[in-house]
Amino acid sequence: MSPEPASRLPAGHSAAPEARRVLKVCGATTPDDIATLDAAGADCVGLWHGVPGGHAELPERLLTVLAGAALATGRLQPVLVTFLSDPEALTGLARRTGLRWLQLHAYQPPAVVRAVRAALPDAVLVKVLHLRGGRCLERPLIGAYERAGTDLFLLDTTTEDGRVGSTGHPLAEDDVLALLPRLSRPFLLAGGLSPHNRPDFDTVARHPGFRGIDVDTAARDGHGRFSAPAVTALARAWRTATSPEESP
Template identity: 65%
Template sequence: MSTTPRPSPTLLKVCGATTTHDIEAAAAAGADCVGLWHGVPGGPSELDQDGLAALAAAARSTGLLPVLVTFLADPHHLTDLVTRTGVGWVQLHAYQPPAAVRALREALPADTGIVKVLHVQPDGHCVERPLIGAYGRAGTDLFLLDTATGDGRIGSTGAALDPDRITPLLPRLTRPFLLAGGLTPTARPAYHDIVTHPGFRGIDVDTAARSQHTGAFAVPQIAALARAWRTTAPTPDHPQLELSR
């Protein structure tokens, strides 16, 4: 099982696929990774285990890296999901503590990446800020900066992150990072200082990857994101995060 996405200067992850059409559109438009939701109670893109396995297989067949996006924390259950479904990375949304990351790192195969989401509120407060170093030491491979709305919603909210609220966090990051939070093709110039940071590895998008008419992933929307956001970024030195096979 490969855990390295197709080569590109900047990773493009589209999140919340629910059908093979979504997978095919993401692959055709040049995405690298696809997020598959499981263990996100009430989530609009939630998949059962069989659906997760089927779409992970479909993603691998197109060259996409399937990423489990979850609120779950139990390392044994997550490891069983990885084994049964063949996802390449586990993306931990919600507020799993560093101890859960450490237990997961110890339980997972060495070639399975762990992505830990850091939730940034509109005022710039990040509840995980004091724990960033501990997450890195526990075995996090990649951070993802995403929005936590004022009413407590997290994950695919479509709410934009103010770049001025993100910049103070960057010196604290001990691992490379992805950027999320209401990103669009036209938003890239506002994030110039972030995308040129040596730790930047790419973007994670849900809402802007979808057709406004059908709600499904759409090739024109994803291709526009790829054109706008792909920039020259340093190659990661962690073997799980190599951008080339």
């Protein structure tokens, strides 16, 4: 079963993605990528647009094609992954492409979330929180992000030189656990995750707010292509903590 489509979520900032643990794979660039991820058991596919210099940056035309291909599977939810911070640009892009899940992956302020929420009341808004050296850079703004309309947080690392997104740098479970009391929205985990380090996050994976993981490199083979066995291994490893029937 795929993640709950945004059109079936409650409107407004009280919307909450379903509790099922999901696997989001970032960086699709071709229809073949979409087919591989769908067949291998991914739930969400991250499509990059407005990520300057990003290895999976898509022009709007191809973004629209891939979003449509994902929706046509009937189970794979396309997610816009973007550094864009202009609410009008974000709103227009979402309406033109049909994307309903928007992941704000840079340092967009709460005001951007608020404006996008007002314009797109049925969207699912994912705000990334960046941890560097164990410290969440947006920690003072978490409450403001929630009040502005964030549905789901994504916890990820940033490097010491400031790089964000698909860095492969792992989070430490203790750092995640220290941040969780500040969150009243569910969250996804990112940052160097693999089937092998799943046991390192046992406590986080049992947290009632945990909704799954977001990966890029771990879903690929040695040539950088998406690998069905790799995606399936991730899905199996990270869905063992809580079954859908046990989810809150």
